[in-house]
Structure formats: C-alpha cells, structure tokens
Amino acid sequence: MSAFLQVVGQASPDDLSGLRALVESEQLDPKRIVAFLNKTEGNGCVNDFARGYCAHVLHEYLSGELGPEAAEKALLIMSGGCEGVLSPHMNVFSQDGPESDQVTGGLAIGAGKTRDFKAEEIGRMAMVEETARLATELMESLSLSKEDVHFVQIKCPLIRSSDVTEAQEKGVSLATTDTLKSMGYSRGASSLGAAVALGEVELSGLDDSKILGALDLYSGVASSSSGIELRCCEVLIMGNSPLSRSPLRIGHAVMQDALDRDAVVQACVESQGMTDGNFDPEKVANVFAKSEVDPSGMIRGKRHTMLQDSDVSGTRMSRAVVGAIVASVLGRTQVYVSGGAEHQGPPGGGPVAAISWI
Amino acid sequence: MSAFLQVVGQASPDDLSGLRALVESEQLDPKRIVAFLNKTEGNGCVNDFARGYCAHVLHEYLSGELGPEAAEKALLIMSGGCEGVLSPHMNVFSQDGPESDQVTGGLAIGAGKTRDFKAEEIGRMAMVEETARLATELMESLSLSKEDVHFVQIKCPLIRSSDVTEAQEKGVSLATTDTLKSMGYSRGASSLGAAVALGEVELSGLDDSKILGALDLYSGVASSSSGIELRCCEVLIMGNSPLSRSPLRIGHAVMQDALDRDAVVQACVESQGMTDGNFDPEKVANVFAKSEVDPSGMIRGKRHTMLQDSDVSGTRMSRAVVGAIVASVLGRTQVYVSGGAEHQGPPGGGPVAAISWI
Amino acid sequence: MSAFLQVVGQASPDDLSGLRALVESEQLDPKRIVAFLNKTEGNGCVNDFARGYCAHVLHEYLSGELGPEAAEKALLIMSGGCEGVLSPHMNVFSQDGPESDQVTGGLAIGAGKTRDFKAEEIGRMAMVEETARLATELMESLSLSKEDVHFVQIKCPLIRSSDVTEAQEKGVSLATTDTLKSMGYSRGASSLGAAVALGEVELSGLDDSKILGALDLYSGVASSSSGIELRCCEVLIMGNSPLSRSPLRIGHAVMQDALDRDAVVQACVESQGMTDGNFDPEKVANVFAKSEVDPSGMIRGKRHTMLQDSDVSGTRMSRAVVGAIVASVLGRTQVYVSGGAEHQGPPGGGPVAAISWI
Amino acid sequence: MSAFLQVVGQASPDDLSGLRALVESEQLDPKRIVAFLNKTEGNGCVNDFARGYCAHVLHEYLSGELGPEAAEKALLIMSGGCEGVLSPHMNVFSQDGPESDQVTGGLAIGAGKTRDFKAEEIGRMAMVEETARLATELMESLSLSKEDVHFVQIKCPLIRSSDVTEAQEKGVSLATTDTLKSMGYSRGASSLGAAVALGEVELSGLDDSKILGALDLYSGVASSSSGIELRCCEVLIMGNSPLSRSPLRIGHAVMQDALDRDAVVQACVESQGMTDGNFDPEKVANVFAKSEVDPSGMIRGKRHTMLQDSDVSGTRMSRAVVGAIVASVLGRTQVYVSGGAEHQGPPGGGPVAAISWI
C-alpha cells in the first residue's frame, strides 16, 4: 500500500496543462488517482462556478483517459476561494505508486461517497450519521486506528435556492433557507460525522440543535468544504497506516485562532517526525488548513470587522488571513486553505495538516 | 523635545470613548496632540465615508476642547480598511510629553500641510515637489538628518468624479479619469516627494511619466494614504532626533513582498536597538506597514488572483494579508497597515516601521 | 394644520449646502422641520456609516440652529443605498408651513419614537406591539382614520455583532445571530406593528414565529428601514387629514413585484386625485417606494440570481431595479427607494406612495 | 435564406436541459445553429468563469452532435452578468429553418471570427480595422445594405494579467495595464470597427487616441461584450435582408440614457413594422440592449454614485438598471442586456434591438 501527493498550479479553472504534463512525462498514472483536492479561484461562496467548471474539465479528462466508468472513482473536491496570496492549484492524491524503503507508517488515503442527501437532510443528523458511517468504513479499509488519522477532507452539498422553493411548496422544513448559511450547516454536520467516527464527539450527545448550536463540539482533523455541484458527501481520509510504504507522512495540529502560526509549524514538524521543533520547508509536500471568522467578533481580545462587512463575505477574508499565515511559514503560496470551520477545531480556529517527504 | 504615541481602539468610526477616557484620566493632554493616524473600518477605497466620519467627530471634539483655531493644527490622517484581523484603532501622536532619562535619540515627530492641489496637479510633479519641500522643512525643524528619518506618513487627495467632469468641461487633462486609480497616482507622487526629500530619488530624474511608470524608484520610509476628504497633502514625519528625550524610539525596514515577515521583525528589533535579532513584543507601541498587490500578478513565483478579482479590490486583500503577517509577529491585531504602496518600497513590497518603548 | 416636503440633493453624506441654502433664503424654517427621510449613499447594509455620518452632521446643524433640546425632536431617518440611477438626496418634511386655499384633506404628518429596545426584543412581538401603540397614537393626534393613512415610514434598529456576543454570554436568545439578517427581522416586526395599527393584520393572530415566517401578513403602507445608529423605532406617519390645509396630497398603491410600474403610476395618479389615469410628473414632489428581492427566487415565472449572489447583497440589486422603474416613471432620479420589504406588501413587492402638489 | 431565434432558460451555466429538449423534440436542428448569444450569471467582469464554463459545455455538446470540426462553426457569445431581474438564458440563432410566406425582408444573420489579436493590438486600430473588414464581408454575404443592419454583436478579448506581465518583460506598450479597464478598450475598438463598416464613422478620422478618447464617435447598432475566453473578435451581424424569408424581423433604436424606455418601445414597434406606436409584447422574440454607466457621473441632471462605488462595479449596476427598464417594457425577464457601451450609442446610452415574429 502506498499514497502519493503531487501539487500542480493552474492558470485558470479549466487549465489542465500541468496535469497533462505530469501524465505525459509518466510522473503520474491517471489510473492511480484517488482524489483531486483543488484550490479554485471563484469566490468560494454560493455562486462560485469555478469549482464546477474545474470539476467538469477534470471529469472530461479522466473519462478520456480511463473511460467513463473508471472516471467516476476519483473524488473531485474543489475548494473555492484563492484570496490574498493563495495561488490556484491542484493537489493530486494517488495510490499504489512508488514505495519507500521504510517498512510501515507512511501516508494512506481512502476515498468514498455517501448516498445523495435530500435538501431537508442537509445540515442535520442524517448527514452526521451517514458521514460517520462512511468514515469508519474507510478507516477500516486502511487499517487506520483513530490516532492514525490526521485529516478527513469532506466535500458536502448546500441548500440551493430551488431547494428552498420546493421545500416551501411541500411544506418541508430545512435547516436554513439562506443558501449561503446552508454551507455552514452542511460543513458542520459532516464534520461532526467525522468527529463521531474518530471518537472525538459522542453520537448520543448530538441532535439537530447541536449543529451550529454547540460549537465546542468539534473534530480536530475534519476539513469540510461545501459546494453546489454535488448532493452527497465525498470523504477523503488521510492517515499514517501500518500497512503503507508511502514515502510521505502526515501530521496535524489544531489552530486555536486565525493567527496561530505555531500550530502550522507544529503540523509540519509532526509530519517530519522531528523532535527538536524544526522542519524543512522544502520537504513539505503541502499544508492543508481550515479558516474561519471568529464568531465572537473578536480575535486576541480585540474587535474584528469581518462579521459586519456586508460587502465581502467573512469566509473570503478569513481565507486571506490563514492563507497569509500558512504561506509565510512555508515561504510559498500554493497552499491549501479552505474556509468555514464549523465544528472543525474550536470557534475561530481549525485543523491544519502537513504532508511531508520522509 | 519629546514625542509620544498612544493606541486606542474604536467600536465604530465615531467612537471617541477611548480617547475621552485618556483625556479625562489626564493620560493625554489634547493640547499636545500632533496627529491622529487611524485605521478606520470603511472599504479604504473611493466611497469610504468612515474616514470622513471619524475625522469629523475628531475635529468636533478637538474644537470643543481647544477652540476651533487650535483644533486645525492636529493632522487627522484616516487610513481606511480593516480587512481580515485588523482591528479599528487610533494612533494618537503627541509632543512635549513625558521625557525619559535618555539624553538623546528618542522619537521626534513633525507635522504639516501643503497647499491645496488642483485636480490636474494630483499625481503629478507639482505634488512631488510640494511634498518634498514640506518634508525637508519638517526635517530641518526637528534637526533630523536623512538617516534619522524612519517613517513619513502622508495623507493625500484623490481625483473625484466631479473633478473629472469639470476637467472635461474645461478641457484640462488629468493624471487619470478613474477615481479609484487616482488614489494610486496621488500616493505615488507624494511618496516620490518624500523620496526626493530623503535623497532616495533625484528630482532631476523625475517627470510625470515616471509616476506609476517607474516603480523601481521608491522611498523606503514613505507611507501614503489617499482619501476624498482633503485637497492638500498632510505630512507626518517620524525619526529619532538628537534633540528628543522621548521614551520611544522608531526603527524601520522594507518588506520585499507581502509575506516578508522578517522585515517586520527587523523593524521591531531596530526600534528596540537590539543586536541579537530578538525583541520584546510587549515593548512595541505599534507597527506601521504598507501593503500592496504585487503588480506582476505573481508572488514568490506563483500566480495570485488579486488583480483579476473584479468583486473585491486588491488593496483590500493586500491589507488582509499584510495585516495577518504583522499581527502574527506581534500577537495582536490593533496594528496599522495601509494599502497602496506605489513608490513606497519595491513593487509588491513596502516600508514597515516599529515604535517601541525603550 | 399643514405639512410640507422639500427635496434637496447631496454631494456627499455630510453635504448640507442645499439645506443651508433653503434656510438662508427663508424657504425653510428649521423650527418647523419634523423629519428628514434621506437616501444616503452607503451600501445600505450593516457596515453603512454614511447613514450615521449624515445623521450626525444634520444633528449638529439643527443643534446650532435650534439649540440641543429642540434638535432632538426632528426624526433623522437615513435609508442607505443609492444603487443604479438613484441619486442621494434629503426629503425634508416640515409642519405648519404655507397653507393652500383648499379647506381640508391635505397632507398631514406625525412623528414619534418608541422606547429603546433590548437586543432580544428586536424582530419580535415587543417591537410589533410598541410600534403599533405609537402609530395609533400618532394617527389620533392627526385625526387620521385608517383609510386616510398612505405611508408609515419606520426607522428601526438592528442586532449588532456586540449584541450577539453579549447575548451569548448572558444565555439570552435573539431573533437571529446574523447581523445582516437581523435587519430583516427588525423591518418585519416594525412593519407588522404598523399593520396592526391600521387594522391590516390582527394582533391576536401574531406571535414571534410569524415574523418572517408568514409573509402573506403585511401592511400596504408601511416602509421600514433598519440601521445601526438607533435602538428605538422612529415612526413617521403620513396621510390626508380633514384638518390639514397643506398644498400637498399623498396617494399610494402596492407594487406586486419589482417590475410593477403600474402601481407607481397609480400612486402618482391617486396623489393628484385624477380619475382618467393620467398625472403630471412635474407636480409630483416625490415618490417613496420599497424594494425587495423576491424570496421565491423567481420573478414573472423566471429565475433571478439575486439570492445566490454572494458578492452583492440582493437588497442592493433590488434597490437598483425598483429605483430604475420609479425613475423611469418620473423621468428623474432623486426618488426614494428603500430596500427590504418584509411584511411590507406581498413577498417580492412593496408599498409605493406619491406626494403631489395639488 | 432564413434565420431563426429560440430563447431557452438556464438553471446554471452548465444547464443544457432546455437546449437538449428543443433538439430532442426536433424543434431545433443543431446543424443549423449559427450562434449562441447567452446571458450567463457570473459577474460579467474579469474573473467571470461562468462564461467560459457555459461555452465549454456548449462546445462539448455540439462536438458530440456534429463532430469536432462542425462544432467550431457556431459562435459562442457569452455575455456575463444577470444583475437585478435579468434571468440567465440562451438566445439560439439558427439559419435556413422554417420560412414564412413573406417574400422578402425577414431576419438574416451572419457570423464570423477575426484572426487572434496580440495583447498590444487589443483596444487599438488593428482591432478597429480587422473588425470593420469582417463586418463588411458578412454584410456582403447576406446582401445587406448599411440601412438593413440593425444589430452587430461582437465578442471581443481582454488584456489578461499575464499579458501585462509579458508586455512589461518585452517592453511592449498596451492600451492599458488594468485588466478590467481593458474590457472597455476592447469593446470600444471593436464597436468602432462596426461603425466604420456601417459608415457611421470614418476610418480616416480615427487613431488610437480616439478609442475611449472621443466617445461622441459611435455606432447605433454595435453591441460588444468582452471576455477572457477568446483572443479574436467574433462578429454576429443581424439585419433584414431582401433575400430572407424568415418569419422574424429586427428593428432597433438608440437609448439616449439608461432610463430611455421610449427607445426600447421604439425598437419593438419597428421590429413589428407598426406605424401607430404600438406593439405586441407576445410577438417579441427578444430584446437586445447595451447598458453603460453614464461617464459624466450624472443622469438626467443629477449625480449618480456608480463611478465612486468601489464595492460593486458600475457595469453590474448599469445592467441591473437597463435590465429593469427592458423587462418592464416586455413584462418578462429573459431579456438580453450587456454591459459596457463604449462607442455604442452616446455616452450613457446604447443601442437596443428587438426581434419579433411577423
């Protein structure tokens, strides 16, 4: 067993030239691709069509390379929003590639999809339970214990304008009728699903009211991203498996707030297995972080303005902030920061993972 | 001679409660105020009325305390835009306050205003020359050599929509007819004025075409901010003067790009006169930095999207980025970051100054 | 009894030159001013400081003219947002001015303020009841029957970021914790208050869940505008009173959707008492309309995108649309269109009133 | 010869369900498609990926139906921005379809592409000349005299961020280095090309400085739309040809400003050949209008705020305004309004065309 990560820049959402170059030079076998985890350059909010556009061209490409059926297997997780210094790029995860000499404990990845959710299930317990079930299944398939898991990336659906209309016609209640807000409910519920699977939160202690209602319940490794282009949850689990001979290792930490640079450093250090607190930025394949506007309206005891700015969504600003922090740690800007960290790390903070070459 | 800095948070652009508290508790004598250098929470662009609002209430307050004539003397420099973690606050600079035991070399500040500019002079050589003249005059009055100067804050006008109409009627050409863009021309020209005064750029090598045309000509200490609420340039010069017994000292460095965390550290270290590269964040009164979207469209060799984002002005995003970097160095968010660094530091970068308690 | 309306353009939120000119030329006696109903040029959303700025300078001006106590009496209702062709202006309502020869039935206006509301009362029944009480009181003071009332303008508070924090600390529930959304709750509750006073809706049929929950309950004359600058509701009632000898008359209609040009025409016709369906645009003093994004996501059977646009608030776009419709009826752009018509006219539509010279 | 127009709504940029339904029910033969003229729902500015996404899926669809080579022939003109009530839709133009009994004078359309332009040619005389050449060629092929032409739709390129970088490296000057602004230069130059072909403007009177410099030179029928997804100009010419037996006819007028409702009515009337000033909205297939922020900063003698709003691009607001006007004339919202009318109609105004069933 092995897992592999390649980072490829994009000049636009439909630019596959970097990917094609990897394949043509035989550095990447498309059959081995498990998932794309992309930073695309739309607004990362409801009307972000760059995500769907990029996913569309990737699917088209894979269909051409692998045939339509095999193309369905790769997860296409598009996280919108390249604010500030963040640079659009793809993280291509593949399996069963080059193996290192190390016997065990390298990066292992597993991917799967839940069933499609009805609009009235989005952001509610059905989503928590179904996501937990899938995450548990994936962990078992990789022989990952709870402690071995360092990142659970989830792509989850949102409630669309048309869902609201239909629900009103049918007299069905939804978690929210605000499309932008539904992204938060969906991220929250699916993250709690990961937390349940990892034993961070008890399923018995949860009900619909806790989703966005009890933000002190959270996962330290979940990273959820919401988009209009799917109706199910796609789950990508990452850990260091006793079965894996990958030349990569993953580590993680939890940012306590948007300025928690030390947590970013710590994730890098852990991924390189260093004990002296140092790490080599050159050996970091990439960093994956979640950002969030602190819902208290304060950060480090002082007021921020992100919740009162009606011109720019706070999720955009929070990505710009965490993106700057992560980029300043690595000295480069093709880093993965995804916005909206409800039930992912504490309020105002979120998980951060690093994958390094051993 | 002495100079003093107090940092006061604001709950809204018209919130003077913190300022009043300082005055009422006799920690600040309004007669000694030289300038306000405020981070206000509008968009920092053309239609930012939070700047004017804050300046209005400050002027009203000073008039009540000092009488209308004396109130005119204090500079009211409002820098709009508290993106990301930046927290709205006032930097109150005052003179002739508490003196330290140190004999010489403390912070000295001087303030003045140029004449009002005609619309057709904004962003052109008339602005360069007039600003240079005023800066030189202020330096002389403080006995500051060129090397002693560490920050030249300038508030400069912009070309308004009505100016464009008038100019078209009169057949007069302007530096630009784009109101947002005029902010850049104005910042550029006034910064080159500071550069001329400090010997960083030769006046003889400049003409109108160089303003925004030759960005490799720049000042390492100028910090210009443009606003609709004034027609002249207001200049606030800061340095360490042989005549000053202030308990504060200033240092500076030049950020080479938006992620240049080392320059922020260096400015802090220099302000504390340390030789071992360390500094005490608690002793830093505040940091003053300029931010800028890298005009090449790249940062650290990778593409950024700030120049192609038609939804959010790049200056807003660049403040969010540099604000995050500076805040992560100090561990706090009432820091001063002002956007638009044309001819202030290299393209993509800008000056940063720190003022510390000795 | 008489009532009067003067329309004055503004070059910026703090521009009082037009108002001063009216006073200096004795066309307006500041003592007679009852209310300002202004279109100011901020974003009309949470962080719109142009409203507060304009209100501040008006208050300062009135204090200078009338003394601080008398200055408190005039309502300062600032409606933010001059999108599209809408041109910033003041509607100055005054009393007891020039009387016409007509014996009865001219414009009468009355103004008052409720008590301040606690954050947890905003958008709830306490606001409905208190607003209804005040509206009834004002109608009685003007001898207006329910049929005589054609416009009830209300300025209401919103839930601020700091309210949310405080409420969470105190364990108090709020109508919503979303500051932008709280504007809708507050507009809805205060409009239902007007509907109760006018017998359009039964108080006994209302409870908290109906506010934004039962949008088919509405007033055909209420117009509510929410802002961060006040904590009470300010109510301005307008009707044709048997006691009034004003040379102005008011009429109204209800726009069924944002494109309902006929309703705008009908309000103008009614205000001029015409029976042939025609009216003279020159005789219209001004038109006052409410705009709203159709919450169904559809207009005239086709999808609109205003609810899915995360870059521009739908209230901004809806003001641009209704502003264009009203301006095209009158052939001019200093018209009053205020956004957010929850419980004001049917979903997607809102009241429109016209005041004309007889 | 015949020409045909079908209007199809879209639920998202990649929604082809309406188009497929037309083809499957044999109401449309894909081989006959000449051009798509779509209103897509991005921001209509630089980073609008909805245009490219829609064009991509259309191209994919046509390739599947017609083979890759034939698919290249159809123009895919995507006009971004469905602000306000505007509803996303496709206008599918086809040829050689059902013919009416009328002998002559029905709608005729012709389409073509210029060569690709270098970045330094965009917005300059090379673009004017090349577009004029192509338009003339298309007119000849349809036997259209200058008076027969009622609409010339052009899709033109813009200067990208990467073009600016390259130009600076090569020392090549561009019409502008501002990507958003380049859209205006490109629209202006290509519209002047149409004006030259139609004899509205003399080629000999033009040079680079006139492009955006002499806005009184304009075409009354050109409609240009700029996008990042092409490097050439695509031209779609529409007129009533003596050779055409189409059941459709086209008429046009020039809106003098954004509120010029009469011009919209006039175009509809002309398209239906009515002499009494009336027309039947049911018979109008669609209306095609250009919108523009009045560059004087005024409309109908009063100030507008669209040029000073740094949060929302003025082109977005102007589409919302003209969209509302056109929709109110037709009573429906799937109407085509494209932003940016430089050298298309007078400053602040633009051409409007209507196509009706005879």
Ligand SMILES: [Ca+2]
């Ligand atoms: Ca969190």
Ligand SMILES: [Ca+2]
């Ligand atoms: Ca710079």
Ligand SMILES: [Ca+2]
């Ligand atoms: Ca309504």
Ligand SMILES: [Ca+2]
């Ligand atoms: Ca035009």
